[in-house]
Amino acid sequence: MIKTITDIKFFSGIAIVTINNIPNDPGSVARILGIISENDISIDMISQTAPYKDSINLSFTLSEDDLAAVIGLTGKFKSLSPKVSADINGNNTKILLSGEGMRYEAGVAAELFALLAEEDIRVKLITTAETEISCLIDIKDTQAARKILEK
Numbered sequence: 001m002i003k004t005i006t007d008i009k010f011f012s013g014i015a016i017v018t019i020n021n022i023p024n025d026p027g028s029v030a031r032i033l034g035i036i037s038e039n040d041i042s043i044d045m046i047s048q049t050a051p052y053k054d055s056i057n058l059s060f061t062l063s064e065d066d067l068a069a070v071i072g073l074t075g076k077f078k079s080l081s082p083k084v085s086a087d088i089n090g091n092n093t094k095i096l097l098s099g100e101g102m103r104y105e106a107g108v109a110a111e112l113f114a115l116l117a118e119e120d121i122r123v124k125l126i127t128t129a130e131t132e133i134s135c136l137i138d139i140k141d142t143q144a145a146r147k148i149l150e151k
Contacts (some may be wrong), residue, residue: 002111004101008149011094015067016045016125016136018059019074021083024051029043029058035076041066045094045127045134055083061123061136084101092124093142095149098132107131112149119144 005095012105022028029048062070067090074086102108112133116123121144125136137145 002097002115002149004099004108005097006099006101006103007097009096010137010142010146011096012142013064014061014092014094014136015088015090016059016061016092017067017068017070018057018087019077020057020085020087021055021056021081022077023081024056025053028056032058032077035073036070039069041069043108043118045125045136046126047125061092061094061125074097087123089124090137091139093139093145094134094136095145096132096134097149100131102132103130115148116145119148121145 019032022032033043033046038057042060043060045059047059049057067088069090071086071129077086078084097112099108112135113123116135119141121137121141123135123137125134127134137138
C-alpha cells in the first residue's frame, strides 16, 4: 500500500459530466449547481478548470442512476451561453484513498500516479483534500487498480 494511505475504497457505477465553455462570472457555477440541486441530484468530485478566454469548464461525478436526469438538464445550462456544451461519460470507478498522514507527507500523489501509470491506467478526474485523493478511472481498469493499490 502507498505510504500513509490507511483506507482505499472503490465505487463503481460512476458517471462524469463536464460542462464546457461556461462564462467565468461569479454566478455561473452557482446556477449550474443550483439546477442540479433543485432536481435532487447528488454530485461529487467537483473540479473547475482555470479560466481561459473568460470561460471555464466544470466537471463532476454522479451515480449512473442519475445520469439520465442530468442529460435532461443540459439544455438549461445553455441559458448561460450558447457556447455551453456537455461531455458525458459513464462506466467509471471512483477510487478514494485516505489517510491522516497525507496531511504531512510529501509524494503520496506522485506515488499513486506512478503506480497507475505502470499499469497504463488513465485517470479521468482527480480531486484532493488534505487527507484524501479521489480519482476516476474507466471501469475496465478497476481490477488492475485494485491489485496494485491493495498490495
